[in-house]
Amino acid sequence: MWEALKTALESNGLITGFVIVGITMYVAYLISNKLTKGLIHGSAIAIVLGLVLAYFGGVYSDGTKGLADISIFAGIGLLGGSMLRDFAIVATSFGANFDEIKKAGIRGISSLFIGVGLSFVVGIIFALIFGYTDAVSLATIGAGTVTYIVGPVTGAALGASSEVIAISIAAGLVKSVLVMVGTPFIARFIGLNNPLTAMVYGGLMGTTSGVTGGLAATDVRLVPYGAVTATFYTGLGCLLCPTLLFILTDMIW
Amino acid sequence: MVIYGVAILAGCFLFGMFCGELIGTLMGIDSNVGGVGIAMLLLIVVVDKLQKDGKISLPAQSGLAFWNAMYIPIVIAMAASQNVLGALTGGPLAIIAGIAVVLISWLVVPLLSGKKAKESAIEFNKNHPATGEVN
Numbered sequence: 278m279w280e281a282l283k284t285a286l287e288s289n290g291l292i293t294g295f296v297i298v299g300i301t302m303y304v305a306y307l308i309s310n311k312l313t314k315g316l317i318h319g320s321a322i323a324i325v326l327g328l329v330l331a332y333f334g335g336v337y338s339d340g341t342k343g344l345a346d347i348s349i350f351a352g353i354g355l356l357g358g359s360m361l362r363d364f365a366i367v368a369t370s371f372g373a374n375f376d377e378i379k380k381a382g383i384r385g386i387s388s389l390f391i392g393v394g395l396s397f398v399v400g401i402i403f404a405l406i407f408g409y410t411d412a413v414s415l416a417t418i419g420a421g422t423v424t425y426i427v428g429p430v431t432g433a434a435l436g437a438s439s440e441v442i443a444i445s446i447a448a449g450l451v452k453s454v455l456v457m458v459g460t461p462f463i464a465r466f467i468g469l470n471n472p473l474t475a476m477v478y479g480g481l482m483g484t485t486s487g488v489t490g491g492l493a494a495t496d497v498r499l500v501p502y503g504a505v506t507a508t509f510y511t512g513l514g515c516l517l518c519p520t521l522l523f524i525l526t527d528m529i530w
Numbered sequence: 531m532v533i534y535g536v537a538i539l540a541g542c543f544l545f546g547m548f549c550g551e552l553i554g555t556l557m558g559i560d561s562n563v564g565g566v567g568i569a570m571l572l573l574i575v576v577v578d579k580l581q582k583d584g585k586i587s588l589p590a591q592s593g594l595a596f597w598n599a600m601y602i603p604i605v606i607a608m609a610a611s612q613n614v615l616g617a618l619t620g621g622p623l624a625i626i627a628g629i630a631v632v633l634i635s636w637l638v639v640p641l642l643s644g645k646k647a648k649e650s651a652i653e654f655n656k657n658h659p660a661t662g663e664v665n
Contacts, residue, residue, distance in 0.1 A: 294607055295603075297607075297610075298603045298606050298607050298610075299603070301606055301610070302602075302603065302606060320602050320605075320606070323602070323606045323609075324605065324606055324609045325609075326606075327606045327607070327608075327609030327610035327612075328609050328610070328612060328614050329614075330610045331609060331610045331611060331612045331613075331614040331615075332614040332615055332618070334610070334611075335613065335614060335615030335616070336615060341613045341616060342611050342613065343610055343611045343612050343613060343614060343615075344610045344611060345610070345611035350610075353607050353610050353611050354607075354611045356603075356604060356607035357604060357605075357606070357607030357608035357609070357610060357611045358608075358611070361604055362604055362605070362608050363543070363547075363565075363566050363569075364539070364540070364543055364597065365597055365598070365600050365601040365604045366566055366570070366601065367539060367542060367543045367546065367566060367569045367570050367573055368539055368573075368594060368597035368598040368600070368601065369570075369598055369601050370570035370571075370573050370574050371539070371573060371574075371577055371591075371594040371595065371598050372598065373570070373574055375571075375574045375575065375578060378571070378574070384642060384643065384644070387642070388642050391638070391642065392635065395631075395634065395635060395638065396631050396635065399627065399630055399631040399634055400627050400631065403623060403626055403627035403630060404623065404627070407622075407623040418623070418627065421624070421627075422627050422628065422631040426561070430559075430560070430561065444621060444623055444624045445624075446616065447616055447617055447619075447621065447624035447625070447628070448623070448624040448625075448627045448628045448631075449628070450612070450613055450614075450616055450617035450624075450628070451617045451624060451625050451627075451628025451629060452628045452631055452632055453612070453617075454612065454614060454617050455628065455629060455632045456632055457609060459632065459636075463636050467636055467639040467640050467643075468639075468640055468643060469639070473643055474639065474640075474643040477639060477642045477643040478639055478643075481635045481638055481639055481642065482632070482635055485566075486605075486608055486612070489601075489605060490605045490608065490609060493601060493602050493605050497601070497602060500601065501570060504566065504567075504570065505567045505570050505571065506567070508564055508565070508566035508567040508570075509563065509564040509567050511561065512550070512553070512554065512557075512559070512561050512562065512563030512564055513563070515559045515560075515561040515563075516557050516559055516563070
């Protein structure tokens with residue numbers, strides 16, 4: 278009986294994923310409506326529930342893909358993986374206004390450069406406080422606070438130690454999770470209710486999963502504007518961190 | 531037909547990814563640079579043109595609207611497959627640096643978006659194709 282259920286769930290992973298996410302969203306909207314009287318948006322709660330599930334998945338399986346590391350829930354990994362995620366992000370631009378994007382063009386692009394530079398510097402400052410003094414480790418940790426992809430890419434290019442690379446990935450993960458959870462709460466205070474600010478936001482924060490998840494929980498109409506800049510951020514970080522930003526770091530330390 | 535909408539979306543997606551790979555190769559980095567962003571801009575332009583010419587049927591548009599509306603469920607699946615354990619057990623430096631970078635970036639957002647942003651909030655379009663529970 279258990280075996281039959283397990284086989285049914287495992288061999289139809291993606292479909293299992295639809296059911297799990299459907300149930301999670303139902304519970305989340307129930308909590309949103311009954312417990313917070315709609316004050317906290319249902320999708321924000323659903324994302325937090327997802328992260329909690331991912332935490333227990335990680336504890337249970339000791340893997341790196343959250344709930345998706347448990348075999349019967351592997352389909353969650355496919356549904357939330359980069360292929361379908363990017364496909365759905367592109368679909369969000371159906372309904373976006375091209376004029377708004379053009380209007381915010383310059384600010385969006387400059388926020389990308391400022392975002393990468395600022396994150397890099399903040400990472401370096403904290404690495405210094407924690408006693409790292411060599412340029413390779415500093416640059417790798419700085420790159421990790423850019424995103425959790427830029428960190429290991431930079432670390433590998435510069436030949437950083439695996440301990441430092443692990444720290445850089447973890448710093449990027451903390452950033453991503455915090456942006457995902459925090460965006461709906463901070464949105465009011467930073468004027469995040471229009472396409473222009475959403476594009477600046479995507480360029481400054483950069484973590485695609487964090488930005489698009491956070492904006493989805495704030496106002497789903499903002500997603501395409503944040504995504505259109507955020508998706509350039511990791512590429513820009515991978516370009517700048519191991520080259521220009523590392524050379525600058527190396528000159529100072 | 532619904533598939534036409536999905537195919538337009540998929541075609542734009544693949545073209546964007548292809549450009550992103552090319553840009554990455556040209557820059558000499560092993561990463562897709564802006565593929566998704568390019569795909570989004572292309573889709574906006576293509577759909578806008580088709581709508582103005584009246585060449586995209588309602589079922590075709592619903593093929594696009596479906597994936598648009600699937601975005602939040604996919605984000606939740608993405609959240610559930612994050613390495614949250616890794617983030618929480620990454621040590622104090624990782625956690626403090628990760629929190630600090632987010633707080634500082636939040637402070638900079640209003641500085642960069644400026645006053646113009648408030649005006650565009652008023653015009654922010656109310657007709658979103660993802661019908662159903664749009665907030």
